[in-house]
Each structure stands twice: as C-alpha cells, then as structure tokens.
Amino acid sequence: MKRELAELTVIKTGPGTSIQDLGRIGFSGFGVPVSGAMDAFAMKWVNYLLGSSENAAVIETLQPGLKLQFNAPTKICVGGALAKIKLNENLISLDKVIPVESGDILEIGAQTLGAINYIGIEGGFQTDEILGSRSFYQGITSISQLSKGNNLSYFKGKSSSITKGAKVKISRDYLEDEVLEVYKGPEWRFLDTESKEALNSSTFTLSKLLNRMAFQIEELVPNLLQEMATAPVYPGTVQLTSGGKLIVLMKDAQVTGGYPRVLQLPEKSIAQLSQKRAGSKFRFKIK
Known part of the structure; x- marks a missing residue:
C-alpha cells in the first residue's frame, strides 16, 4: 500500500x-x-x-x-x-x-x-x-x-x-581527534624527501576557504612537482599545487583535476575533516 x-x-x-x-x-x-x-x-x-x-x-x-x-x-x-x-x-x-x-x-x-x-x-x-x-x-x-x-x-x-x-x-571522539588517517596518493612517489616529511609530520590549519567542493589548508608545502594532464579525482583526494597549496577535495568535488594527488582520505577521515571549523588544527597519519 x-x-x-x-x-x-x-x-x-x-x-x-x-x-x-x-x-x-x-x-x-x-x-x-x-x-x-x-x-x-x-x-x-x-x-x-x-x-x-x-x-x-x-x-x-x-x-x-x-x-x-x-x-x-x-x-x-x-x-x-x-x-x-x-x-x-x-x-x-x-x-x-x-x-x-x-x-x-x-x-x-x-x-x-x-x-x-x-x-x-x-x-x-x-x-x-x-x-x-x-x-x-x-x-x-x-x-x-x-x-x-x-x-x-x-x-x-x-x-x-x-x-x-x-x-x-555514540562516541563523538572523532569530532575532536586531530589525527587524520590518509593513504599515499598516485603522485606521492614523485615527492622529494623534504616534502614527504612535511606532509607526514606537520600540523596544519584549516583555511576559511572551505565548502562542499573543497577545503583549503593555510600552510604551504614547498615541492618540485609539476602540474600534470588531467586525472581522475575523488572525494578525499588531497591535491598539492606547484605553489605548495594543499587542497582536500570534498563530496561535491569535480571528477578530474590537474594537480598532483599526493594523499587520499578514506571515508572516516572525510567525516572527521568535514566536522572541523576554519582555524582547526590537524595532522596527517600516513598509512
């Protein structure tokens, strides 16, 4: 009925x-x-x-x-x-x-x-x-x-x-957890040692530039990567521009992008990050 x-x-x-x-x-x-x-x-x-x-x-x-x-x-x-x-x-x-x-x-x-x-x-x-x-x-x-x-x-x-x-x-510990588990992205292997260390050990700050498409991070990560031809991207993909800007793609993100994909957040870490406000501090834990 x-x-x-x-x-x-x-x-x-x-x-x-x-x-x-x-x-x-x-x-x-x-x-x-x-x-x-x-x-x-x-x-x-x-x-x-x-x-x-x-x-x-x-x-x-x-x-x-x-x-x-x-x-x-x-x-x-x-x-x-x-x-x-x-x-x-x-x-x-x-x-x-x-x-x-x-x-x-x-x-x-x-x-x-x-x-x-x-x-x-x-x-x-x-x-x-x-x-x-x-x-x-x-x-x-x-x-x-x-x-x-x-x-x-x-x-x-x-x-x-x-x-x-x-x-x-329900545990809401994940709302306060500053550690985001991530996986190495397709272009991780092209990073120099110093850039890898920065991504693995730095504390980052969430920028005011955030929406359902992407969250930007205030700190820069200097690198020698070159922009590339467009490649598939997904919610949770972390892009690194040649200028050192980190961009975390969120649920309304485009399906392709031209910046190197250095990290990938799983669903749990996307949820954690989405619940953080501008100015929040966090670190990546690379699996």
Whole structure:
C-alpha cells in the first residue's frame, strides 16, 4: 500500500543547508560528482536509529539557525555536531528518536563541538531522485540548497507515537581527534624527501576557504612537482599545487583535476575533516 505523503516547511535557514544521501555512484565518467553527506558516519547513524534505509535522504545543515515546521506526525532524529536542539522551545537530545506532531517546530541552535548536523526523518525525505540519488547539486537538482519557504515531502506517520527503548550513546571522539588517517596518493612517489616529511609530520590549519567542493589548508608545502594532464579525482583526494597549496577535495568535488594527488582520505577521515571549523588544527597519519 502506498504511504501518504506530508510536508514540512523551512521557516528559517542559513546558507548551505541541503538534502543529502550517500550520493551518486557510477556517474563520474559522465562528469557527475558523487555528492552525498559530508559526514556519512553521522548520517548513517540517524537513519539506523530511525530504522530507515542506510541511504535514506536527510537534511544536512552546515551552521546553526535552521527552523522547520511539520504539518503531520512523524519521527525524527538529529545527529552530528553537538548542538542545542529544540522542539517547540523545549531542549531535546541528539541521537534519540523523537515523535513530532502536526504544527511542531524544530530548531537547530548553537553548535559547541563539530560543524554539521543531520536531521533524519522516518523513511527519509522524499525529494526527487535523480541518477539514483536525492542529493542536492547545482545543475542536477532543481535547487542546490534549501531556502526559507521551501517545502519537503516525507511519509506521514501515526499521531502521538511514543518512542520507548534503551538509551543509546555514540562516541563523538572523532569530532575532536586531530589525527587524520590518509593513504599515499598516485603522485606521492614523485615527492622529494623534504616534502614527504612535511606532509607526514606537520600540523596544519584549516583555511576559511572551505565548502562542499573543497577545503583549503593555510600552510604551504614547498615541492618540485609539476602540474600534470588531467586525472581522475575523488572525494578525499588531497591535491598539492606547484605553489605548495594543499587542497582536500570534498563530496561535491569535480571528477578530474590537474594537480598532483599526493594523499587520499578514506571515508572516516572525510567525516572527521568535514566536522572541523576554519582555524582547526590537524595532522596527517600516513598509512
């Protein structure tokens, strides 16, 4: 039987709020970025607690200030960064399934640890699925981020559904961990010894130049590498320019690039880095 759809309305939001799932896999040959949740660990966790599919679409918000109003009952779960979350002005817990009723208002407030929150909903948000994904991306989906007045569809639940059960805890140590495990990239072998040592032992600072496409790093790594013909790149690829600039590609990154690929972050390290703010310090641990 087909489930009845309801909607919520975005009352308020800052820039960068979007719908994300695990992304578009298998289309890079056509120039289509993967996209998907920056912190896939937190996204999967809220879906797990809700009993939804691992790939169910969630709201990703990159800063506080999101305010949503529901027009029908459902269940939600908020995860990711430590933040002040309110439902109808009452504080609610992260990582807990919360029943909501028609007219309820959810607010994401100040974040005290981390930089991204995920709002999951039972069954996932039912936005348009394009190329196997609901993830927003400019030029593929009709909008690239949520704005005031947007409506989002979800499956209508039963009224006054009370959630009971054991309280679960999640470790947020990864939000504070300054060590990012990485692998050697295809062009690592062309680096001189001094450049390799700098990448392996230096403490780096996250620049203010960061978005879903790429994070830049303030410190320079002098090197003798030359730019090359374009080559495949992926989320987590660390590029090193001839001028010494380090660029970490994130989930909305292009699929090819001309800078040497010196390191590659696995999914766990992408999640760690995505939750860091401008000015945060970190180090690479090369596997």
